Amino acid sequence: QVQLHESGPRLVKPSETLSLLCTVSGGSVSSKYWNWIRQPAGQGLEWIGRMSPSGSADHNPSLRSRVTMSLDVSKNLFSLELSSVTVADTAVYFCAREGQFVRPLDNWGQGTLVTVSS
């Protein structure tokens, strides 16, 4: 069974860069697609972007060019950076794996709360 685990600073100052890692066990990041999703408190789910096994990325245009994602095959993890954060970026951040066929998100990390505050 694939397991995903998010890690990174829980508190980020406004205008700085949020950085998170998602460590994958029980499967290889060099297969499947790997996604980031976030959820502000009491709100719905927002898709941030995804990495392909070859290392190419799609991201949500709503986040403009603030998103950078990468894949580290040697460490079996993928990462998210979100630059120029504001309080509106405070949310629980989830990483998730895409499954086969219609590519649903079939495995999720437990999520990590990142707070943007001075």
Added chain:
Amino acid sequence: DIQMTQSPSSLSASVGDTVTITCRASQSVSPYLNWYQQKPGEAPTLLIYAASILQSGVPSRFSGSGSGAHFTLTISSLQPADFATYYCQQTYGTPRTFGQGTKVDVK
């Protein structure tokens, strides 16, 4: 972007009830429609993918149907573990988009 609209936003039900949640897309997304369940403080879990295929381990009281831009999630004989928030998601294109969620609570 493909907009996903769920209805209702919330509903109250009792154990044993049959519950139906609707998800409409702003364009056809068949069969790239998935349903998730989320309980407070937890990550979402996949219930149904490709509109009607039950994810392994999901109880058979959950079912999905629909095509084109109109989909439904039905929970037959609601159980205590089913009180949660449900989201639809399209994986037809990027950006992936979710419905706003439907909270099912106790009547």
